[in-house]
Amino acid sequence: MVEVKLVRWVSLVLALVLSIAHISYCDFNPVDNYLITCGSSQNVSIQGRFFLPDLQQSSFVLKTQGNSIVATSNSSVPSPIFQSARLFPVPASYKFDIQQEGRHWIRLYFYPIDSNHNLRSAPITVVTENFVLLNNFIFDNYNGAFLFKEYLVNLTSDTLTLTFIPSSNSVAFVNGIEVVSVPDELIPDQAQAVSHSSPFSGLSDLALETVYRLNMGGPLVTPQNDTLGRTWENDEKYLHVNSSAVNVSVNPTTIKYRPGVTPEIAPNWVYATAETMGEANVPVLSFNVTWVFPVDPNFMYFVRVHLCDIASKALNNLVFNTYVNSDIALASLDLSSLTGALAVPYYKDFVSNSSMEESNTLTLSIGPDSDADISDAVMNGLEIMKISNGARSLDGLSSVKALLPKTPSKKSKLGIIVGLVVGSLVALLSIAWCAFCVIARKSNATNQGHPWLALPIYGNSQTMTKGSTTSQKSGTASIISLASSNFGRFFMFQEIMDATNKFDESLLLGVGGFGRVYNGTLDDGTQVAVKRGNPRSEQGLAEFRTEIEMLSKLRHRHLVSLIGYCDERSEMILVYEYMANGPLRSHLYGTDLPALSWKQRLEICIGAARGLHYLHTGAAQSIIHRDVKTTNILLDDNFVAKVADFGLSKTGPALDQTHVSTAVKGSFGYLDPEYFRRQQLTEKSDVYSFGVVLMEVLCTRPALNPGLPREQVNIAEWAMNWQKKGLLSQIMDTKLIGKVNPASLKKFGETAENCLAEYGVDRPSMGDVLWNLEYALQLEETSSAVTEPEDNSTNHIPIIPLTPLQPFDHSVNMNDGVTSSTDDDAEDSTTSAVFSQLVNPRGR
Ligand SMILES: *[C@@H]1O[C@H](CO)[C@@H](O)[C@H](O)[C@H]1NC(C)=O
Ligand SMILES: *[C@@H]1O[C@H](CO)[C@@H](O)[C@H](O)[C@H]1NC(C)=O
Numbered sequence: 068m069v070e071v072k073l074v075r076w077v078s079l080v081l082a083l084v085l086s087i088a089h090i091s092y093c094d095f096n097p098v099d100n101y102l103i104t105c106g107s108s109q110n111v112s113i114q115g116r117f118f119l120p121d122l123q124q125s126s127f128v129l130k131t132q133g134n135s136i137v138a139t140s141n142s143s144v145p146s147p148i149f150q151s152a153r154l155f156p157v158p159a160s161y162k163f164d165i166q167q168e169g170r171h172w173i174r175l176y177f178y179p180i181d182s183n184h185n186l187r188s189a190p191i192t193v194v195t196e197n198f199v200l201l202n203n204f205i206f207d208n209y210n211g212a213f214l215f216k217e218y219l220v221n222l223t224s225d226t227l228t229l230t231f232i233p234s235s236n237s238v239a240f241v242n243g244i245e246v247v248s249v250p251d252e253l254i255p256d257q258a259q260a261v262s263h264s265s266p267f268s269g270l271s272d273l274a275l276e277t278v279y280r281l282n283m284g285g286p287l288v289t290p291q292n293d294t295l296g297r298t299w300e301n302d303e304k305y306l307h308v309n310s311s312a313v314n315v316s317v318n319p320t321t322i323k324y325r326p327g328v329t330p331e332i333a334p335n336w337v338y339a340t341a342e343t344m345g346e347a348n349v350p351v352l353s354f355n356v357t358w359v360f361p362v363d364p365n366f367m368y369f370v371r372v373h374l375c376d377i378a379s380k381a382l383n384n385l386v387f388n389t390y391v392n393s394d395i396a397l398a399s400l401d402l403s404s405l406t407g408a409l410a411v412p413y414y415k416d417f418v419s420n421s422s423m424e425e426s427n428t429l430t431l432s433i434g435p436d437s438d439a440d441i442s443d444a445v446m447n448g449l450e451i452m453k454i455s456n457g458a459r460s461l462d463g464l465s466s467v468k469a470l471l472p473k474t475p476s477k478k479s480k481l482g483i484i485v486g487l488v489v490g491s492l493v494a495l496l497s498i499a500w501c502a503f504c505v506i507a508r509k510s511n512a513t514n515q516g517h518p519w520l521a522l523p524i525y526g527n528s529q530t531m532t533k534g535s536t537t538s539q540k541s542g543t544a545s546i547i548s549l550a551s552s553n554f555g556r557f558f559m560f561q562e563i564m565d566a567t568n569k570f571d572e573s574l575l576l577g578v579g580g581f582g583r584v585y586n587g588t589l590d591d592g593t594q595v596a597v598k599r600g601n602p603r604s605e606q607g608l609a610e611f612r613t614e615i616e617m618l619s620k621l622r623h624r625h626l627v628s629l630i631g632y633c634d635e636r637s638e639m640i641l642v643y644e645y646m647a648n649g650p651l652r653s654h655l656y657g658t659d660l661p662a663l664s665w666k667q668r669l670e671i672c673i674g675a676a677r678g679l680h681y682l683h684t685g686a687a688q689s690i691i692h693r694d695v696k697t698t699n700i701l702l703d704d705n706f707v708a709k710v711a712d713f714g715l716s717k718t719g720p721a722l723d724q725t726h727v728s729t730a731v732k733g734s735f736g737y738l739d740p741e742y743f744r745r746q747q748l749t750e751k752s753d754v755y756s757f758g759v760v761l762m763e764v765l766c767t768r769p770a771l772n773p774g775l776p777r778e779q780v781n782i783a784e785w786a787m788n789w790q791k792k793g794l795l796s797q798i799m800d801t802k803l804i805g806k807v808n809p810a811s812l813k814k815f816g817e818t819a820e821n822c823l824a825e826y827g828v829d830r831p832s833m834g835d836v837l838w839n840l841e842y843a844l845q846l847e848e849t850s851s852a853v854t855e856p857e858d859n860s861t862n863h864i865p866i867i868p869l870t871p872l873q874p875f876d877h878s879v880n881m882n883d884g885v886t887s888s889t890d891d892d893a894e895d896s897t898t899s900a901v902f903s904q905l906v907n908p909r910g911r
C-alpha cells in the first residue's frame with residue numbers, strides 16, 4: 068500500500084516539475100528577430116516592440132543597383148511604422164543573415180504615404196529566393212488604408228533575400244519588415260485533409276500566408292499579448308447568422324496548458340473566450356453555427372481550429388461536430404475525453420482544398436452531435452492560412468523565376484537549341500502516334516457511345532476529337548473526347564493563341580473560379596471572349612464539361628452563346644460571343660461607369676429573367692443555373708442582358724420528383740437559405756438568387772459586404788427589412804432618387820420580396836417574376852409617356868392603372884406565352900403577348 072502511495076506521490080511531483088519546466092519553456096525567445104522600419108532615421112516603438120531603421124543594422128544589407136528613395140510623412144498615419152517608406156525604382160533586395168534554419172515569420176507593412184511618386188498606383192511585387200509573396204499588388208484596387216501581410220516560410224539556408232520588384236516607370240515600396248524565428252513545432256509537416264481519407268503531408272516545404280486569425284467570442288489580441296507577435300481579431304463579422312452564436316469567457320489564468328499545447332500555439336486570451344450556440348429565437352436546438360470567409364479558390368488552405376471547453380459544467384457533456392465547407396472535419400468530438408479536464412486547450416489542423424468547392428468562400432461550421440447530452444458546441448480560435456501553389460507562389464501563377472528580371476545568358480541560347488532538337492523529336496513521334504491512332508480508330512470505329520469520356524486529367528490516354536478537322540499534333544494528352552459534333556466549333560490551340568495575342572494580360576477581361584477570361588479576335592475579325600480553365604483543377608474539368616454540355620443544348624437571346632471550345636494539350640478553353648459591356652455588376656458599383664437608368668435596369672432584369680425562365684422551362688428537362696449573380700449576367704453592346712456561366716448548372720428534378728439532392732454549391736450572399744439547410748435543389752433556388760440580384764440592382768451594393776455594420780452585411784436581410792417597412796426607397800441607389808415612378812418601384816420591391824421568401828413554395832416561378840418585372844417596366848414607361856408624349860411604342864397605352872392586379876396570381880399561367888421565346892424573332896411577339904394579357908389577366 069505504502070509503495071503504491073509513494074509511486075503516486077512521485078508521479079505527482081514529476082508531473083508538477085514537468086509542468087513547471089513546461090511553463091518556463093513558454094518564454095519563447097526568437098533567435099532571428101529583425102524588426103525594421105524602412106527609410107526611417109529613428110527607432111519606432113509599436114506596442115512595446117522596437118523597430119530599428121533599415122540602414123543601421125549590420126546583420127542585413129540592402130542591395131540595389133540604383134538608388135533607393137526615402138519618403139517620410141508627418142501627417143497622421145495609422146501607425147508609427149507607416150511614417151516612412153523606402154521606394155525602389157529598380158529591383159532591390161534586403162538580405163538577412165539567418166542564424167537558425169526553420170520556420171520564420173516574414174511580416175510586411177505597406178502604406179502609400181504622400182511622396183513625389185503616386186504610391187497608390189504603384190504595383191508591388193515581393194519575392195524570396197523560393198517563393199512569390201506578393202504579385203503586382205496595387206493600393207488603387209484595394210479597399211483599405213494600409214496593408215499588413217504575414218507569411219510563414221521555412222528557411223533552409225543561412226540567408227534570406229527579400230526582393231522588391233517595381234514595374235517599369237514605377238516604384239515598389241515598403242514601410243516595415245519583420246523576420247522572426249518561429250518554434251519548429253508550430254506548423255507540422257502533416258495535417259488531416261478535409262474530404263480525403265489520406266492526410267496531406269509536405270507542409271514543411273511550402274510557404275503559408277495568414278489570411279484569417281480569429282479570437283472567437285473575444286476581443287482583439289495584439290502582438291503584445293502573444294508570444295509570437297500575432298494579432299487575433301474578433302469573429303463576429305464572419306458569422307453567417309450573427310444571432311446563431313453567443314460568446315462565453317473565463318479568466319485567462321484559468322486556462323490549463325498541458326504538454327502538446329503551449330502558449331506559442333495560441334495565447335490563453337484566445338482559449339479563454341469562445342463562441343457557443345445561441346439559443347435565442349431558435350425553435351430547433353439542432354443547428355450549425357457557420358462562419359463564412361472569402362478566399363481565393365485557386366489555393367489550398369491550412370485551417371487550424373483552437374478548442375477549449377470553457378462552457379461546460381461537467382466532463383463529457385459537450386459532444387459536437389465541426390465542418391469545413393460541407394465536409395465533416397471533426398465528427399462527434401468529445402473534448403473532455405481528449406483533454407481529461409475542462410479548460411484545457413486543444414487544437415487540430417486541416418488542409419482544405421477550396422478549389423474543389425466551386426466557390427470563393429471557405430466555411431467553418433460547428434453543430435451539436437445527435438448523441439450529446441446537451442445541445443451545444445464551442446469554438447475558441449481559428450487560423451486560416453493560404454498554402455503556396457505549384458508555382459511556389461502565394462499570389463497568382465507566376466514563379467519567382469518568371470518575376471525576377473531576366474539577365475540574358477548563354478543558357479537561354481543553349482535552351483533554344485535543346486528546344487529545337489527536342490521539338491523535332493516530339494514532332495516525329497507525334498506523326499508516328501497519329502498514324503497509329505488512325506489505324507487504331509478504324510479498328511475501333513463502332514465503339515463510340517459516350518459524348519463525355521471520363522479520362523484521367525494527368526493521364527496519358529490519347530483521344531481524338533471528331534469535331535476537329537486536323538488531327539491532334541502534339542503528344543500530350545487531350546482531356547476530353549467529344550464524340551458528338553454539335554458542341555460548337557473546335558479551335559486549335561494555336562488559333563486561340565493568335566486570337567488572344569498569346570493570352571496577353573492586357574486583354575484580360577476577368578478572373579473567376581474556373582480560370583481567366585480574355586478578349587480575343589478571330590481571324591475573321593469576330594470579337595470573342597476566351598475562357599481558359601486552370602488545367603490542374605479537377606473541379607474545372609467537371610465544370611468545363613457541364614458548360615459545353617449545357618450550352619450546346621441551349622440557344623436563346625438571353626443566354627450567352629458558346630461559339631466553340633479547345634481541348635488540345637490538356638487545355639480547357641471555351642470561346643463565347645463577346646459581351647462588350649461586361650458583367651452587370653460593373654455597371655452597378657465598384658467602377659466609374661455611368662449609372663444605369665431605372666428603365667435600363669428593368670430591361671436588364673427582364674432579359675435575365677427571360678434567360679432563366681427559358682432555362683427552367685424551355686428545355687425538355689428543366690435546368691437549374693445554381694449560380695445566379697450580378698457577375699454572371701453579362702451585357703452586350705446594346706445592353707441586352709444574357710445569363711452566363713453554366714459551370715454549376717444541374718438538370719432539375721424529373722417529373723416524379725420535387726427536388727434534386729446535392730451538395731451545396733453557389734456563391735454566398737446569393738444562396739437560397741432553404742437549399743443551404745436542406746440541400747435540396749429546385750428552380751426556386753435560382754429565384755431566390757435572382758431576388759438578391761434585384762436588390763443589388765436597386766441598392767447598388769454587393770450582396771455581402773462584411774465591412775458594413777452587422778445588420779447591413781447581407782443585402783437580402785437588410786433590404787427585406789426596409790421592404791417590409793415599405794421604405795425600400797430609403798436605401799435605393801441615390802442616383803435614382805426622383806427618377807423612378809413610385810408605382811414601378813413598389814412593384815419591383817414586391818417582386819424582389821417574393822423572390823426572397825424563406826420557403827421555396829412561397830416564391831414565384833421565374834415566369835411570374837418575369838411577368839411582374841414587365842409590369843414594373845410598363846408602369847415606368849406609362850409614367851414617362853405622360854411627360855414624353857412622342858414615345859411611339861404601341862405597348863404603352865396607359866391601360867394599367869385601370870386594371871387592379873394581384874401580384875403573383877398563380878391562377879394566371881404565363882408560361883405558354885413565354886416559353887415560345889426560344890428564338891430571337893419570337894421575342895417581340897412574346898413581349899406583346901405578355902402585355903396583352905396584362906389587360907385582362909383572367910381572360911384565358
Ligand atoms: C534604437 O534602439 C537600439 C537598440 O534598442 C539602440 O541601440 C539605439 O541607440 C536606438 N537608436 C536611437 C536613435 O534611439
Ligand atoms: C512636416 O514637418 C516639417 C518640419 O517639422 C514641416 O516643415 C512640414 O510642413 C511638415 N509637413 C506636414 C505635411 O505636416
Ligand SMILES: *[C@@H]1O[C@H](CO)[C@@H](O)[C@H](O)[C@H]1NC(C)=O
Nearest residue numbers: 169170221223251270271272
Ligand atoms: C524545414 O525544411 C527542412 C528541409 O526540407 C526540413 O528538414 C525541416 O523539418 C523543415 N522545418 C519545419 C519546421 O518544417
Ligand SMILES: *[C@@H]1O[C@H](CO)[C@@H](O)[C@H](O)[C@H]1NC(C)=O
Nearest residue numbers: 284285286301313314315340
Ligand atoms: C460578448 O457578447 C456581448 C453581448 O452578447 C457583448 O456585449 C460583448 O461585447 C461580447 N464580447 C466580445 C468580446 O465580443
Ligand SMILES: *[C@@H]1O[C@H](CO)[C@@H](O)[C@H](O)[C@H]1NC(C)=O
Nearest residue numbers: 286287288289291292293336
Ligand atoms: C494585453 O496585455 C495587457 C498587459 O500585458 C493587459 O493589460 C491587457 O488586458 C491584455 N489585453 C488583451 C486583450 O489581451
Ligand SMILES: *[C@@H]1O[C@H](CO)[C@@H](O)[C@H](O)[C@H]1NC(C)=O
Nearest residue numbers: 353354355390393394432434
Ligand atoms: C451542419 O452542416 C453540415 C455540413 O454542411 C450538414 O451536413 C449538417 O447536416 C448540418 N447540421 C445541422 C443540424 O443543420
Ligand SMILES: *[C@@H]1O[C@H](CO)[C@@H](O)[C@H](O)[C@H]1NC(C)=O
Nearest residue numbers: 260263267418420603604605
Ligand atoms: C487538392 O486538389 C488538387 C487538385 O484538384 C490535388 O492535386 C490535391 O492533392 C488536393 N489536395 C488535398 C489535400 O485534397
Ligand SMILES: *[C@@H]1O[C@H](CO)[C@@H](O)[C@H](O)[C@H]1NC(C)=O
Nearest residue numbers: 303309310311312313777778
Ligand atoms: C446581431 O446583430 C444585431 C443587430 O443586427 C444585434 O442587435 C445583436 O446583438 C447581434 N447579436 C450578437 C450575438 O452579436
